[in-house]
Amino acid sequence: MLNRISTYFYRRPRLVLAIFLAPPILYMLVVYLGSLFSLLINSFYSIDDFTGIIVREFTLRTYAQIFNPANREIFLRTASMAAIVTVVDAMLAFPLAYYIAKFASRRLKTWLLIGVTIPLWSSYLVRVYAWKLILAKEGILSWFIDLFHLTGVLDWLLSFPAIGGSSLSLSPIGMFIVFVYIWLPYMIIPIQTALERVPASLLEASSDLGAKPFQTFRNVILPLAFPGVVAGSIFTFSLTLGDFIVPLTLGNSKFFVGQAVFSYQGTGGNIPLAAAMTMGPVLIMVAYLLIARKLGAFDAL
Amino acid sequence: MPSRSSDTRPKASWALTLAALGTLLFLHVPMWIIFLYTLTPEEATYTFPLPGFTTKWYGVALQRPDLWRSLTLSFQVAAIATVVALILGTFAAAAVYRSNFFGRESISFLLVLPIALPGIVTGIALRTAIGGLDIPFSFWTIVIGHATFCVVVVYNNVLARFRRTSATMIEASMDLGANSFQTFRHVVLPNIATALLAGGMLAFALSFDEVIVTTFTAGQQTTLPIWIFSQLSRPRDRPVTNVVATIVILITFLPIFFAQKISAEASDTEGETK
Incomplete structure:
Protein backbone atom coordinates (compact mmCIF):
# COMPACT_ATOMS: atom_id res chain seq x y z
CA MET A 1 0.00 0.00 0.00
CA LEU A 2 2.68 2.49 1.05
CA ASN A 3 4.68 1.52 -1.99
CA ARG A 4 1.77 2.37 -4.25
CA ILE A 5 1.27 5.74 -2.60
CA SER A 6 5.00 6.31 -2.88
CA THR A 7 4.99 5.47 -6.59
CA TYR A 8 1.95 7.64 -7.14
CA PHE A 9 3.74 10.63 -5.69
CA TYR A 10 7.05 9.77 -7.33
CA ARG A 11 5.42 10.02 -10.75
CA ARG A 12 3.92 13.41 -9.90
CA PRO A 13 6.76 15.64 -8.72
CA ARG A 14 4.65 18.76 -9.33
CA LEU A 15 2.02 17.51 -6.91
CA VAL A 16 4.65 16.79 -4.27
CA LEU A 17 6.09 20.23 -4.83
CA ALA A 18 2.65 21.77 -4.35
CA ILE A 19 2.11 19.82 -1.14
CA PHE A 20 5.44 21.00 0.25
CA LEU A 21 5.06 24.55 -0.89
CA ALA A 22 1.43 25.22 -0.07
CA PRO A 23 1.54 25.42 3.76
CA PRO A 24 4.50 27.79 4.13
CA ILE A 25 3.51 29.96 1.18
CA LEU A 26 -0.11 30.18 2.21
CA TYR A 27 0.91 31.03 5.75
CA MET A 28 3.29 33.75 4.67
CA LEU A 29 0.95 35.15 2.03
CA VAL A 30 -2.16 35.15 4.17
CA VAL A 31 -0.73 36.07 7.55
CA TYR A 32 2.29 38.15 6.69
CA LEU A 33 1.70 39.78 3.32
CA GLY A 34 -2.00 40.02 4.16
CA SER A 35 -1.13 41.97 7.28
CA LEU A 36 1.29 44.21 5.44
CA PHE A 37 -1.41 44.89 2.88
CA SER A 38 -3.93 45.77 5.56
CA LEU A 39 -1.34 48.15 6.99
CA LEU A 40 -0.97 49.76 3.58
CA ILE A 41 -4.75 50.16 3.25
CA ASN A 42 -4.96 51.69 6.71
CA SER A 43 -2.35 54.26 5.81
CA PHE A 44 -4.77 55.64 3.22
CA TYR A 45 -7.52 56.09 5.78
CA SER A 46 -7.70 59.04 8.09
CA ILE A 47 -8.92 59.83 11.54
CA ASP A 48 -11.78 62.15 12.36
CA ASP A 49 -10.27 64.96 14.40
CA PHE A 50 -13.33 65.42 16.59
CA THR A 51 -14.58 61.91 17.24
CA GLY A 52 -11.25 60.11 16.94
CA ILE A 53 -12.93 57.44 14.81
CA ILE A 54 -11.15 56.03 11.77
CA VAL A 55 -12.76 57.20 8.52
CA ARG A 56 -12.55 54.35 6.03
CA GLU A 57 -12.30 56.45 2.90
CA PHE A 58 -9.35 56.77 0.60
CA THR A 59 -7.37 59.90 1.35
CA LEU A 60 -3.83 61.17 1.20
CA ARG A 61 -4.40 63.46 4.16
CA THR A 62 -2.63 61.14 6.56
CA TYR A 63 0.46 61.07 4.38
CA ALA A 64 0.42 64.85 4.26
CA GLN A 65 0.59 64.84 8.06
CA ILE A 66 3.88 62.98 7.93
CA PHE A 67 5.49 65.96 6.31
CA ASN A 68 4.51 68.44 8.96
CA MET B 1 40.78 23.85 -3.39
CA PRO B 2 43.10 26.17 -1.49
CA SER B 3 44.50 24.81 1.72
CA ARG B 4 42.42 25.60 4.78
CA SER B 5 44.97 24.52 7.33
CA SER B 6 45.86 27.01 10.00
CA ASP B 7 49.65 26.80 9.73
CA THR B 8 49.79 28.89 6.55
CA ARG B 9 47.88 31.70 8.21
CA PRO B 10 49.76 34.93 8.81
CA LYS B 11 50.08 36.23 12.34
CA ALA B 12 47.83 39.10 13.31
CA SER B 13 49.45 42.28 14.54
CA TRP B 14 49.02 42.98 18.23
CA ALA B 15 46.87 46.02 17.48
CA LEU B 16 44.41 43.93 15.48
CA THR B 17 44.33 41.20 18.11
CA LEU B 18 43.68 43.77 20.80
CA ALA B 19 40.90 45.44 18.81
CA ALA B 20 39.27 42.07 18.09
CA LEU B 21 39.46 41.07 21.74
CA GLY B 22 38.07 44.44 22.81
CA THR B 23 35.05 44.08 20.52
CA LEU B 24 34.41 40.57 21.80
CA LEU B 25 34.49 41.76 25.41
CA PHE B 26 32.23 44.69 24.54
CA LEU B 27 29.71 42.15 23.23
CA HIS B 28 29.75 39.97 26.32
CA VAL B 29 30.60 41.92 29.47
CA PRO B 30 27.29 43.84 29.69
CA MET B 31 25.39 40.59 30.05
CA TRP B 32 27.60 39.53 32.98
CA ILE B 33 26.88 42.81 34.71
CA ILE B 34 23.20 41.92 35.07
CA PHE B 35 24.24 38.81 36.94
CA LEU B 36 26.45 40.92 39.19
CA TYR B 37 23.50 43.15 40.04
CA THR B 38 21.30 40.22 41.10
CA LEU B 39 23.58 40.03 44.14
CA THR B 40 23.16 43.61 45.32
CA PRO B 41 21.21 44.30 48.50
CA GLU B 42 20.31 47.75 47.15
CA GLU B 43 16.67 48.00 46.03
CA ALA B 44 16.17 51.50 44.73
CA THR B 45 19.31 52.36 42.75
CA TYR B 46 21.99 50.72 40.64
CA THR B 47 24.82 51.84 42.93
CA PHE B 48 28.27 50.61 41.97
CA PRO B 49 30.37 49.22 43.62
CA LEU B 50 27.67 47.04 45.15
CA PRO B 51 27.08 48.06 48.76
CA GLY B 52 26.92 44.43 49.90
CA PHE B 53 26.17 40.91 48.87
CA THR B 54 23.00 38.83 49.03
CA THR B 55 21.33 35.97 47.18
CA LYS B 56 17.88 36.62 48.62
CA TRP B 57 16.43 38.06 45.39
CA TYR B 58 16.47 34.65 43.77
CA GLY B 59 14.22 33.41 46.54
CA VAL B 60 11.99 36.48 46.27
CA ALA B 61 11.64 36.02 42.50
CA LEU B 62 10.75 32.34 42.88
CA GLN B 63 7.89 33.29 45.24
CA ARG B 64 6.22 35.55 42.69
CA PRO B 65 3.16 33.90 41.10
CA ASP B 66 2.98 36.54 38.33
CA LEU B 67 6.49 35.62 37.22
CA TRP B 68 5.67 31.93 37.13
CA ARG B 69 2.59 32.66 35.02
CA SER B 70 4.64 34.73 32.57
CA LEU B 71 7.37 32.10 32.42
CA THR B 72 4.84 29.35 31.66
CA LEU B 73 3.14 31.48 29.02
CA SER B 74 6.45 32.27 27.30
CA PHE B 75 7.36 28.59 27.29
CA GLN B 76 4.03 27.58 25.77
CA VAL B 77 4.14 30.27 23.10
CA ALA B 78 7.73 29.44 22.16
CA ALA B 79 7.04 25.70 22.05
CA ILE B 80 4.04 25.99 19.72
CA ALA B 81 5.64 28.66 17.53
CA THR B 82 8.68 26.39 17.20
CA VAL B 83 6.58 23.41 16.12
CA VAL B 84 4.79 25.52 13.49
CA ALA B 85 8.10 26.92 12.29
CA LEU B 86 9.65 23.44 12.08
CA ILE B 87 6.84 22.16 9.87
CA LEU B 88 6.56 25.20 7.60
CA GLY B 89 10.31 25.80 7.41
CA THR B 90 11.16 22.20 6.53
CA PHE B 91 8.44 22.07 3.88
CA ALA B 92 9.69 25.25 2.26
CA ALA B 93 13.30 24.09 2.38
CA ALA B 94 12.39 20.74 0.82
CA ALA B 95 10.46 22.43 -1.98
CA VAL B 96 13.23 24.90 -2.76
CA TYR B 97 15.89 22.18 -2.65
CA ARG B 98 14.26 19.48 -4.75
CA SER B 99 12.82 21.45 -7.62
CA ASN B 100 13.32 24.43 -9.78
CA PHE B 101 10.13 26.37 -10.13
CA PHE B 102 8.97 29.78 -11.10
CA GLY B 103 9.36 32.22 -8.23
CA ARG B 104 11.82 30.04 -6.34
CA GLU B 105 14.05 33.02 -5.62
CA SER B 106 11.15 34.94 -4.09
CA ILE B 107 10.57 32.24 -1.46
CA SER B 108 13.70 33.13 0.48
CA PHE B 109 12.86 36.80 0.12
CA LEU B 110 9.32 36.26 1.41
CA LEU B 111 10.50 34.20 4.35
CA VAL B 112 13.29 36.58 5.35
CA LEU B 113 11.05 39.65 5.17
CA PRO B 114 9.67 39.35 8.73
CA ILE B 115 13.16 39.61 10.20
CA ALA B 116 14.55 42.03 7.59
CA LEU B 117 11.82 44.61 8.15
CA PRO B 118 11.85 46.34 11.53
CA GLY B 119 9.86 44.39 14.12
CA ILE B 120 7.52 47.31 14.59
CA VAL B 121 6.32 46.97 10.97
CA THR B 122 5.52 43.28 11.44
CA GLY B 123 3.91 44.04 14.76
CA ILE B 124 1.67 46.88 13.71
CA ALA B 125 0.76 45.13 10.45
CA LEU B 126 -0.42 42.06 12.36
CA ARG B 127 -2.26 44.27 14.82
CA THR B 128 -4.22 46.14 12.15
CA ALA B 129 -5.02 42.88 10.35
CA ILE B 130 -6.12 41.04 13.49
CA GLY B 131 -8.03 44.07 14.74
CA GLY B 132 -9.62 44.62 11.33
CA LEU B 133 -10.90 41.06 11.27
CA ASP B 134 -12.31 41.46 14.81
CA ILE B 135 -10.27 38.51 16.05
CA PRO B 136 -9.72 38.87 19.80
CA PHE B 137 -6.09 39.19 20.86
CA SER B 138 -5.11 36.03 22.66
CA PHE B 139 -2.50 33.37 23.19
CA TRP B 140 -2.97 32.29 19.60
CA THR B 141 -2.42 35.71 18.07
CA ILE B 142 0.96 35.81 19.86
CA VAL B 143 1.83 32.37 18.43
CA ILE B 144 0.82 33.38 14.90
CA GLY B 145 3.01 36.47 15.12
CA HIS B 146 6.00 34.57 16.43
CA ALA B 147 5.72 31.82 13.84
CA THR B 148 6.09 34.33 10.97
CA PHE B 149 9.64 35.22 11.95
CA CYS B 150 10.64 31.78 13.28
CA VAL B 151 10.04 30.00 9.95
CA VAL B 152 13.06 31.54 8.27
CA VAL B 153 15.44 30.26 10.96
CA VAL B 154 14.38 26.65 10.44
CA TYR B 155 14.28 27.13 6.67
CA ASN B 156 17.86 28.45 6.52
CA ASN B 157 19.24 25.67 8.69
CA VAL B 158 17.45 22.84 6.89
CA LEU B 159 18.12 24.20 3.40
CA ALA B 160 21.83 24.55 4.17
CA ARG B 161 21.86 20.94 5.32
CA PHE B 162 19.98 19.72 2.25
CA ARG B 163 22.56 21.42 0.06
CA ARG B 164 25.34 19.58 1.89
CA THR B 165 23.56 16.25 1.64
CA SER B 166 24.49 14.59 -1.58
CA ALA B 167 21.52 13.73 -3.79
CA THR B 168 23.15 10.43 -4.74
CA MET B 169 22.34 9.06 -1.28
CA ILE B 170 18.65 9.51 -1.92
CA GLU B 171 18.96 7.98 -5.37
CA ALA B 172 20.90 5.05 -3.95
CA SER B 173 18.19 4.47 -1.37
CA MET B 174 15.51 4.49 -4.05
CA ASP B 175 17.58 2.23 -6.32
CA LEU B 176 17.91 -0.27 -3.50
CA GLY B 177 14.15 -0.51 -3.38
CA ALA B 178 13.14 1.84 -0.60
CA ASN B 179 9.97 3.78 -1.20
CA SER B 180 9.77 7.53 -0.59
CA PHE B 181 8.59 7.12 2.98
CA GLN B 182 11.36 4.68 3.84
CA THR B 183 13.89 6.92 2.17
CA PHE B 184 12.62 9.86 4.18
CA ARG B 185 12.60 7.91 7.42
CA HIS B 186 15.99 6.21 7.09
CA VAL B 187 18.05 8.51 4.86
CA VAL B 188 16.70 12.06 4.79
CA LEU B 189 15.57 12.42 8.40
CA PRO B 190 18.82 11.21 10.03
CA ASN B 191 20.65 13.58 7.73
CA ILE B 192 18.67 16.68 8.58
CA ALA B 193 17.98 15.76 12.23
CA THR B 194 20.64 18.00 13.75
CA ALA B 195 19.68 20.83 11.39
CA LEU B 196 16.10 20.52 12.63
CA LEU B 197 17.37 20.54 16.18
CA ALA B 198 19.53 23.62 15.57
CA GLY B 199 16.78 25.48 13.72
CA GLY B 200 14.20 24.50 16.30
CA MET B 201 16.34 25.65 19.21
CA LEU B 202 17.07 29.00 17.56
CA ALA B 203 13.39 29.46 16.78
CA PHE B 204 12.58 28.69 20.40
CA ALA B 205 15.10 31.21 21.69
CA LEU B 206 13.89 33.81 19.20
CA SER B 207 10.29 33.39 20.26
CA PHE B 208 11.00 33.06 23.97
CA ASP B 209 12.52 36.51 24.30
CA GLU B 210 10.66 38.39 21.55
CA VAL B 211 9.10 41.62 22.73
CA ILE B 212 8.42 44.01 19.84
CA VAL B 213 5.93 41.98 17.83
CA THR B 214 4.46 40.60 21.05
CA THR B 215 3.53 44.05 22.37
CA PHE B 216 1.27 44.39 19.33
CA THR B 217 -0.22 40.90 19.14
CA ALA B 218 -0.82 40.19 22.84
CA GLY B 219 -4.05 41.07 24.56
CA GLN B 220 -3.93 40.91 28.35
CA GLN B 221 -1.30 38.17 28.28
CA THR B 222 2.04 39.03 29.86
CA THR B 223 4.92 37.04 28.46
CA LEU B 224 8.19 37.21 30.34
CA PRO B 225 9.71 39.79 27.95
CA ILE B 226 6.57 41.93 28.25
CA TRP B 227 6.96 41.77 32.01
CA ILE B 228 10.58 42.93 31.74
CA PHE B 229 9.58 45.66 29.32
CA SER B 230 7.03 47.03 31.76
CA GLN B 231 9.84 47.23 34.31
CA LEU B 232 12.12 49.09 31.91
CA SER B 233 10.05 52.22 31.67
CA ARG B 234 8.73 52.11 35.26
CA PRO B 235 11.12 50.17 37.46
CA ARG B 236 9.28 48.94 40.54
CA ASP B 237 11.02 45.65 41.26
CA ARG B 238 14.61 46.31 40.27
CA PRO B 239 16.26 43.37 42.04
CA VAL B 240 13.60 40.93 40.85
CA THR B 241 13.97 42.24 37.28
CA ASN B 242 17.70 41.52 37.47
CA VAL B 243 16.95 37.95 38.46
CA VAL B 244 14.38 37.55 35.68
CA ALA B 245 16.81 38.96 33.10
CA THR B 246 19.47 36.52 34.27
CA ILE B 247 16.99 33.65 33.99
CA VAL B 248 16.07 34.70 30.44
CA ILE B 249 19.76 34.79 29.49
CA LEU B 250 20.26 31.31 30.93
CA ILE B 251 17.16 29.83 29.30
CA THR B 252 18.07 31.19 25.85
CA PHE B 253 21.83 30.66 26.18
CA LEU B 254 21.84 26.87 26.06
CA PRO B 255 19.67 26.38 22.95
CA ILE B 256 21.58 29.13 21.11
CA PHE B 257 24.93 27.70 22.12
CA PHE B 258 24.10 24.17 21.02
CA ALA B 259 22.46 25.32 17.81
CA GLN B 260 25.59 27.27 16.88
CA LYS B 261 27.81 24.37 17.85
CA ILE B 262 25.79 22.01 15.65
CA SER B 263 25.94 24.32 12.63
CA ALA B 264 29.65 24.95 13.17
CA GLU B 265 30.39 21.23 13.33
CA ALA B 266 28.27 20.56 10.24
CA SER B 267 30.20 23.08 8.16
CA ASP B 268 33.45 21.82 9.67
CA THR B 269 32.92 18.23 8.54
CA GLU B 270 31.99 19.59 5.14
CA GLY B 271 35.40 21.26 4.99
CA GLU B 272 37.11 18.00 5.86
CA THR B 273 35.33 15.81 3.35
CA LYS B 274 35.85 18.18 0.45
Missing part, protein backbone atom coordinates in the same frame (compact mmCIF):
# COMPACT_ATOMS: atom_id res chain seq x y z
CA PRO A 69 7.55 69.92 10.68
CA ALA A 70 7.26 67.86 13.86
CA ASN A 71 7.17 64.53 12.05
CA ARG A 72 9.83 65.58 9.58
CA GLU A 73 12.10 66.30 12.51
CA ILE A 74 11.39 62.84 13.93
CA PHE A 75 12.38 61.23 10.63
CA LEU A 76 15.52 63.30 10.35
CA ARG A 77 16.55 62.55 13.93
CA THR A 78 15.97 58.81 13.51
CA ALA A 79 17.74 58.58 10.15
CA SER A 80 20.79 60.46 11.46
CA MET A 81 20.97 58.17 14.48
CA ALA A 82 20.66 55.12 12.21
CA ALA A 83 23.38 56.44 9.91
CA ILE A 84 25.87 57.21 12.71
CA VAL A 85 25.17 53.88 14.39
CA THR A 86 25.78 52.09 11.08
CA VAL A 87 29.10 53.83 10.46
CA VAL A 88 30.39 53.24 13.99
CA ASP A 89 29.25 49.60 13.93
CA ALA A 90 31.10 49.05 10.65
CA MET A 91 34.30 50.47 12.15
CA LEU A 92 33.98 48.43 15.34
CA ALA A 93 33.04 45.25 13.51
CA PHE A 94 35.84 45.28 10.98
CA PRO A 95 38.84 44.29 13.15
CA LEU A 96 37.05 41.35 14.75
CA ALA A 97 35.58 40.19 11.41
CA TYR A 98 39.00 40.52 9.78
CA TYR A 99 40.66 38.62 12.59
CA ILE A 100 38.11 35.78 12.45
CA ALA A 101 38.27 35.49 8.67
CA LYS A 102 41.98 35.77 8.06
CA PHE A 103 43.97 35.10 11.22
CA ALA A 104 42.14 32.79 13.61
CA SER A 105 42.97 29.08 13.55
CA ARG A 106 40.13 26.78 12.63
CA ARG A 107 39.34 25.85 16.24
CA LEU A 108 39.53 29.43 17.45
CA LYS A 109 37.38 30.52 14.54
CA THR A 110 34.55 28.21 15.59
CA TRP A 111 34.63 29.60 19.11
CA LEU A 112 34.89 33.21 18.01
CA LEU A 113 31.91 32.77 15.68
CA ILE A 114 29.92 31.28 18.54
CA GLY A 115 31.06 34.23 20.64
CA VAL A 116 29.60 36.62 18.07
CA THR A 117 26.39 34.74 17.36
CA ILE A 118 25.38 34.21 20.99
CA PRO A 119 24.77 37.94 21.54
CA LEU A 120 23.12 38.11 18.11
CA TRP A 121 20.46 35.57 19.04
CA SER A 122 20.18 36.16 22.76
CA SER A 123 17.55 38.34 24.30
CA TYR A 124 17.53 41.76 22.75
CA LEU A 125 15.47 43.16 25.60
CA VAL A 126 17.78 41.86 28.28
CA ARG A 127 20.74 43.33 26.43
CA VAL A 128 19.05 46.72 26.43
CA TYR A 129 18.27 46.28 30.10
CA ALA A 130 21.93 45.59 30.88
CA TRP A 131 22.77 49.10 29.70
CA LYS A 132 20.15 50.60 31.95
CA LEU A 133 22.29 49.29 34.80
CA ILE A 134 25.60 50.27 33.24
CA LEU A 135 24.63 53.79 32.22
CA ALA A 136 22.76 54.72 35.40
CA LYS A 137 23.98 57.88 37.08
CA GLU A 138 25.17 55.91 40.12
CA GLY A 139 26.14 52.91 37.95
CA ILE A 140 29.27 51.15 36.84
CA LEU A 141 30.26 53.37 33.91
CA SER A 142 30.04 56.55 35.97
CA TRP A 143 32.21 54.88 38.56
CA PHE A 144 34.89 54.12 35.97
CA ILE A 145 34.65 57.60 34.49
CA ASP A 146 35.10 59.02 37.97
CA LEU A 147 38.06 56.71 38.52
CA PHE A 148 39.80 58.32 35.57
CA HIS A 149 38.70 61.80 36.70
CA LEU A 150 36.72 62.34 33.53
CA THR A 151 33.40 63.27 35.13
CA GLY A 152 33.90 66.84 33.95
CA VAL A 153 34.18 65.70 30.33
CA LEU A 154 31.01 63.62 30.67
CA ASP A 155 29.05 66.49 32.19
CA TRP A 156 30.31 68.75 29.43
CA LEU A 157 29.08 66.27 26.77
CA LEU A 158 25.74 65.86 28.49
CA SER A 159 25.26 69.62 28.61
CA PHE A 160 24.70 69.77 24.84
CA PRO A 161 20.95 69.88 24.35
CA ALA A 162 21.00 67.87 21.08
CA ILE A 163 22.86 64.87 22.48
CA GLY A 164 22.81 65.32 26.24
CA GLY A 165 20.41 64.83 29.10
CA SER A 166 20.28 64.50 32.85
CA SER A 167 22.40 61.33 32.79
CA LEU A 168 23.81 58.87 30.29
CA SER A 169 20.85 56.55 30.83
CA LEU A 170 18.47 59.30 29.70
CA SER A 171 20.25 60.85 26.75
CA PRO A 172 20.83 60.44 23.00
CA ILE A 173 24.47 59.58 23.73
CA GLY A 174 23.28 56.68 25.85
CA MET A 175 20.86 55.59 23.11
CA PHE A 176 23.66 55.74 20.60
CA ILE A 177 25.89 53.51 22.75
CA VAL A 178 23.08 51.00 23.22
CA PHE A 179 22.16 50.91 19.52
CA VAL A 180 25.81 50.37 18.58
CA TYR A 181 26.05 47.56 21.11
CA ILE A 182 22.76 45.86 20.22
CA TRP A 183 23.29 45.67 16.44
CA LEU A 184 27.05 45.10 16.34
CA PRO A 185 26.86 41.30 15.75
CA TYR A 186 24.64 41.94 12.71
CA MET A 187 27.54 43.85 11.18
CA ILE A 188 30.33 41.44 12.14
CA ILE A 189 28.87 38.32 10.53
CA PRO A 190 28.34 39.67 6.96
CA ILE A 191 31.76 41.37 6.91
CA GLN A 192 33.40 38.17 8.13
CA THR A 193 31.54 36.17 5.44
CA ALA A 194 32.68 38.60 2.74
CA LEU A 195 36.31 38.54 3.95
CA GLU A 196 36.22 34.76 4.13
CA ARG A 197 35.75 34.72 0.37
CA VAL A 198 38.85 36.76 -0.38
CA PRO A 199 41.33 34.12 -1.52
CA ALA A 200 44.69 34.13 0.24
CA SER A 201 46.42 33.95 -3.16
CA LEU A 202 45.05 37.41 -3.95
CA LEU A 203 46.70 38.88 -0.89
CA GLU A 204 49.94 37.07 -1.67
CA ALA A 205 49.82 38.36 -5.23
CA SER A 206 49.33 41.87 -3.94
CA SER A 207 52.38 41.69 -1.69
CA ASP A 208 54.42 39.90 -4.39
CA LEU A 209 53.69 42.84 -6.63
CA GLY A 210 55.23 45.08 -4.00
CA ALA A 211 52.24 46.43 -2.11
CA LYS A 212 52.83 47.32 1.53
CA PRO A 213 50.40 45.67 4.01
CA PHE A 214 48.45 48.88 4.29
CA GLN A 215 48.19 49.20 0.49
CA THR A 216 46.93 45.62 0.24
CA PHE A 217 44.39 46.41 2.91
CA ARG A 218 43.30 49.63 1.26
CA ASN A 219 43.23 48.43 -2.37
CA VAL A 220 42.38 44.73 -2.13
CA ILE A 221 40.73 43.80 1.14
CA LEU A 222 38.56 46.85 1.71
CA PRO A 223 36.86 46.88 -1.73
CA LEU A 224 36.20 43.15 -1.50
CA ALA A 225 34.75 43.50 1.99
CA PHE A 226 32.44 46.32 0.94
CA PRO A 227 29.46 44.12 -0.02
CA GLY A 228 29.65 42.66 3.48
CA VAL A 229 29.56 46.14 4.99
CA VAL A 230 26.50 46.97 2.89
CA ALA A 231 24.79 43.73 3.93
CA GLY A 232 25.51 44.47 7.57
CA SER A 233 24.31 48.04 7.29
CA ILE A 234 20.95 46.78 6.02
CA PHE A 235 20.43 45.33 9.46
CA THR A 236 21.93 48.09 11.57
CA PHE A 237 20.11 50.82 9.65
CA SER A 238 16.73 49.13 9.46
CA LEU A 239 16.77 47.89 13.02
CA THR A 240 17.68 51.32 14.39
CA LEU A 241 15.03 52.93 12.21
CA GLY A 242 12.17 50.84 13.55
CA ASP A 243 13.20 50.37 17.15
CA PHE A 244 11.05 51.79 19.91
CA ILE A 245 12.33 49.93 22.96
CA VAL A 246 15.63 51.80 23.19
CA PRO A 247 14.10 55.30 22.77
CA LEU A 248 11.37 54.44 25.27
CA THR A 249 13.92 53.16 27.76
CA LEU A 250 16.76 55.65 27.38
CA GLY A 251 15.34 58.52 25.38
CA ASN A 252 13.80 61.78 26.42
CA SER A 253 10.74 63.59 25.12
CA LYS A 254 12.23 63.85 21.61
CA PHE A 255 10.56 61.08 19.63
CA PHE A 256 12.09 58.57 17.25
CA VAL A 257 10.12 56.97 14.41
CA GLY A 258 9.44 53.65 16.13
CA GLN A 259 8.43 55.41 19.32
CA ALA A 260 6.14 57.81 17.43
CA VAL A 261 4.46 54.91 15.64
CA PHE A 262 4.07 53.09 18.94
CA SER A 263 2.42 56.03 20.64
CA TYR A 264 0.17 57.05 17.67
CA GLN A 265 -1.04 53.47 17.49
CA GLY A 266 -1.40 52.93 21.21
CA THR A 267 -2.39 55.90 23.32
CA GLY A 268 -3.17 58.06 20.29
CA GLY A 269 -5.44 55.47 18.69
CA ASN A 270 -4.46 56.92 15.31
CA ILE A 271 -3.76 53.75 13.36
CA PRO A 272 -3.76 55.44 9.93
CA LEU A 273 -1.00 57.85 10.93
CA ALA A 274 1.00 55.05 12.59
CA ALA A 275 0.57 52.96 9.42
CA ALA A 276 1.64 55.81 7.16
CA MET A 277 4.71 56.43 9.29
CA THR A 278 5.86 52.82 9.09
CA MET A 279 5.68 53.07 5.31
CA GLY A 280 8.70 55.37 5.56
CA PRO A 281 11.00 52.69 7.01
CA VAL A 282 9.44 50.10 4.69
CA LEU A 283 10.18 52.20 1.59
CA ILE A 284 13.70 52.98 2.77
CA MET A 285 14.30 49.30 3.42
CA VAL A 286 12.97 48.20 0.05
CA ALA A 287 15.13 50.77 -1.75
CA TYR A 288 18.04 49.69 0.39
CA LEU A 289 17.47 46.01 -0.40
CA LEU A 290 17.30 46.76 -4.12
CA ILE A 291 20.55 48.73 -4.07
CA ALA A 292 22.16 46.05 -1.93
CA ARG A 293 21.14 43.38 -4.41
CA LYS A 294 22.73 45.39 -7.22
CA LEU A 295 25.95 45.59 -5.24
CA GLY A 296 25.88 41.84 -4.71
CA ALA A 297 25.46 42.21 -0.96
CA PHE A 298 22.92 39.38 -0.79
CA ASP A 299 25.68 36.90 -1.51
CA ALA A 300 27.32 37.99 1.69
CA LEU A 301 24.24 37.54 3.84
